[in-house]
Amino acid sequence: MNWTLNNLDLIREYTLNHVQLAIVPIVLSFVLALPLGWLANRTRWSRVVVITTGSVLYTIPSLPLFVILPTILPTRVLDETNLVVALTIYGVAIMTRSAADALAAVEPTTVDAASAIGFSAAGRFFRVELPLAGPVLLAGIRVVSVSTIALVSVGVIIGSENLGFLFADGKRRGLLEQVVVGILISLLLALVFDLLIVALGKLLMPWTRGDRTFSRRGAALVEPDPAGPIAGDGPSLESSALEPAPTQGRAR
Amino acid sequence: MLSTSRLSRLGVAALGIGLATTLAACGSSDPTAAGDSSEGGGGETVVVGSFAFPESEILGEIYAQALEANGVDVETRFNIGPRQQTIPALQDGSINLMPEYNGNLLAYYDPEYTERTTADVDAALVDAVAADNLEILDSAEAEDKDAYVVTRATADAAGLTSIGDLAGFTPFTLGANPQMAELGYGIPGLESFYGVNVADVTFLPIEDFGGPDTVKALVDDTVQVADIFTTSPAIRSEDLVVLEDPENMISSQNVIPLIAKSAVTDQIRETLNSISAELTTDDLIALRERVEGDEKASASTAATDWLEDKGLL
Amino acid sequence: MGPFLSALRWITDGANWQAGSRSPLPIQDRLVEHLTYTAIAVVIAALIALPLGFLIGHTGKGRQFVIGFTGAMRAVPTLGLLFFLLMVFGYFLSFDTAPIVGATISFVVLAIPSMLAGAYSGLESVDRQTIDAARANGMTEWQILCRVEIPLGLPLIIGGVRASVLQVIATVTIASYAGLGGLGRIITSGIGFADYDLILGGALLVTALALAVDAVFAVLQRLTATRGLTDGTQGPRRSIRPRSGAGSSTTPATSGGTARTPPRASIDA
Numbered sequence: 001m002n003w004t005l006n007n008l009d010l011i012r013e014y015t016l017n018h019v020q021l022a023i024v025p026i027v028l029s030f031v032l033a034l035p036l037g038w039l040a041n042r043t044r045w046s047r048v049v050v051i052t053t054g055s056v057l058y059t060i061p062s063l064p065l066f067v068i069l070p071t072i073l074p075t076r077v078l079d080e081t082n083l084v085v086a087l088t089i090y091g092v093a094i095m096t097r098s099a100a101d102a103l104a105a106v107e108p109t110t111v112d113a114a115s116a117i118g119f120s121a122a123g124r125f126f127r128v129e130l131p132l133a134g135p136v137l138l139a140g141i142r143v144v145s146v147s148t149i150a151l152v153s154v155g156v157i158i159g160s161e162n163l164g165f166l167f168a169d170g171k172r173r174g175l176l177e178q179v180v181v182g183i184l185i186s187l188l189l190a191l192v193f194d195l196l197i198v199a200l201g202k203l204l205m206p207w208t209r210g211d212r213t214f215s216r217r218g219a220a221l222v223e224p225d226p227a228g229p230i231a232g233d234g235p236s237l238e239s240s241a242l243e244p245a246p247t248q249g250r251a252r
Numbered sequence: 253m254l255s256t257s258r259l260s261r262l263g264v265a266a267l268g269i270g271l272a273t274t275l276a277a278c279g280s281s282d283p284t285a286a287g288d289s290s291e292g293g294g295g296e297t298v299v300v301g302s303f304a305f306p307e308s309e310i311l312g313e314i315y316a317q318a319l320e321a322n323g324v325d326v327e328t329r330f331n332i333g334p335r336q337q338t339i340p341a342l343q344d345g346s347i348n349l350m351p352e353y354n355g356n357l358l359a360y361y362d363p364e365y366t367e368r369t370t371a372d373v374d375a376a377l378v379d380a381v382a383a384d385n386l387e388i389l390d391s392a393e394a395e396d397k398d399a400y401v402v403t404r405a406t407a408d409a410a411g412l413t414s415i416g417d418l419a420g421f422t423p424f425t426l427g428a429n430p431q432m433a434e435l436g437y438g439i440p441g442l443e444s445f446y447g448v449n450v451a452d453v454t455f456l457p458i459e460d461f462g463g464p465d466t467v468k469a470l471v472d473d474t475v476q477v478a479d480i481f482t483t484s485p486a487i488r489s490e491d492l493v494v495l496e497d498p499e500n501m502i503s504s505q506n507v508i509p510l511i512a513k514s515a516v517t518d519q520i521r522e523t524l525n526s527i528s529a530e531l532t533t534d535d536l537i538a539l540r541e542r543v544e545g546d547e548k549a550s551a552s553t554a555a556t557d558w559l560e561d562k563g564l565l
Numbered sequence: 566m567g568p569f570l571s572a573l574r575w576i577t578d579g580a581n582w583q584a585g586s587r588s589p590l591p592i593q594d595r596l597v598e599h600l601t602y603t604a605i606a607v608v609i610a611a612l613i614a615l616p617l618g619f620l621i622g623h624t625g626k627g628r629q630f631v632i633g634f635t636g637a638m639r640a641v642p643t644l645g646l647l648f649f650l651l652m653v654f655g656y657f658l659s660f661d662t663a664p665i666v667g668a669t670i671s672f673v674v675l676a677i678p679s680m681l682a683g684a685y686s687g688l689e690s691v692d693r694q695t696i697d698a699a700r701a702n703g704m705t706e707w708q709i710l711c712r713v714e715i716p717l718g719l720p721l722i723i724g725g726v727r728a729s730v731l732q733v734i735a736t737v738t739i740a741s742y743a744g745l746g747g748l749g750r751i752i753t754s755g756i757g758f759a760d761y762d763l764i765l766g767g768a769l770l771v772t773a774l775a776l777a778v779d780a781v782f783a784v785l786q787r788l789t790a791t792r793g794l795t796d797g798t799q800g801p802r803r804s805i806r807p808r809s810g811a812g813s814s815t816t817p818a819t820s821g822g823t824a825r826t827p828p829r830a831s832i833d834a
Binding site for chain 2: 587588589655659660661741742744750753754756757758759
């Protein structure tokens, strides 16, 4: 406990930096994945391209990506922007699959009904499809959130000053307490982010509050997580991006 | 049209996310953005870097705190990695001051270097680093060298006292940071300076620069020889034997400040030189003992105490 | 493109595949190590996660608790856990064994959540009517599990394993910081030398390995898909939607359910 009490400032500084590094990728992933997910549902071919690219990007191991990015981007070697870009790439890779499936899962009947009533294409997207796809999108962004927060710590290997430092330094100096504190705070952060996202979901989708069916469905749909981004939808026969056959209009 | 309640919900959500993202983006905009390095002559923020091992962090803290006490604007980016990451960082302006080791620094620029004494190495460095618009200041008496280390038991059993004895000790496994596979005083050096048959030397790369993993590997006999730095508290605590280097394969390794020409001022020179004047090898050992030994003091505390002790703060 | 091509050339250079080369080479040794660590972790995780997942899926009990728990497991930073375990085991295990034990446990923790989820959602995706029919036929719970639920749920179960394996492959890359081998050692040596051939080459090898394994699992999933059940109506939706409703969910044969269903054609779904 001694170490912790003596180093509260350090802990706070690294935690804050960790949070800052995690927020931008999470938000960006959501924003970027929506159009990509929509694109993936347009044609069989576009789905293949989008999903495969996402899968391949996700398989790139994080450490070399952090190191290689400064050579591709106009960033300097130690800029934390490299970290943010890499995390966004992973986040988009995960989220695009989710977004594509979420939008595909909207009942075609409902969408047709909306057109029949007179919604324009944009109106249909924002006021019918998007809200209906909400729960699955939420599940996807929760996965992105957890994974991003965990990945930020790997950035310490390129000198990023975040909670990962607590693990690395703790190990270098044989200070177990420091490592434990690092892990606990990471877990705490992941939990807080998750609660915030769920709260945001309830705020934006009031129709899901208290609705057992919906929340169960939401929960069930979260489990596509066995689906990471690649296996993408582990739970579905639709299998991998490496297979060309899309199946649409399929509720998960 | 959107109902009022829905509008307000969306509004709140958008505001919240927007706020969070902006704060994050602003906050994470690179704090180490040292000014445009084309502005010669200093006056810009000094960003102090360090290697990814405690001793370097301590030295970085010493530099940073002393400079700050003398009115210089200082930021720190410690634990960056090996020279292969710190030199590019100096080159692109991410950092502009590093606590370096003269011999290894020269080796980075000139792998075939022949200078061995402190004076010779320092002299050769001036030109070597100038190509990158860097400057070296005074070197300290304090030295921290790579060393080939074995356990007392191994030394006694095989009669090892100097590196040359390793020639008769093969086959063995060497544990060291990855760079040792190619450094002039690493595996190639074993062969060229001491005639060790390196084909019989198995190399186990360990990422912690003579830190706890390397020590453990040596003590557990996973490796029989390890590269552990001479100021390591483990040498005393584990009763390890540092093999002698009569051929001077490993040159002087004095602590020396390496600074960007664009960032240096006379004030900075004076401050850093006064640190070099006071820093001894025993100081390094004691500092490391405080940070890595039982006390587990933070690098920053150990640095502050040392500076106060020497009247530099 | 330049560095990329250079890395490709490095990978295909025979000199880097010579047995007996100095670490981090030869490539094949690192590949084998990488696969070995992955395999060990996946097998152990499967031994824990699959039975547990089947139990939850079959009895429907403990679901909420397990979901919460695995959510927390996913949130554990693997690097942190790895270092923690290394330090703890380092006190009483030798340098040779501590990393293997610590790393294996970390990778198992990483692998369990996805496998668990795949297992119980696989079981939950089986039509309740089918299970009821099996029960009505006098099958014991155990028989139902082994002869009905698992075979029908296989694609999702395999999907869960697949996701786990991929995550582990990607994460084993950091095992070199624990003193282990694997393709990560090529990458970290590359970082140590600022040698982009090594860094990129190692990264490409890991990526290629992951994609190859993914393809194998994809085939497995296809193969285990039970004929007569469509892709179009598989999924947890079955256990939630009222059976008397849109009805189509129970007519596998007629919904023309092959993977080639064009988008939006199944208005009846």
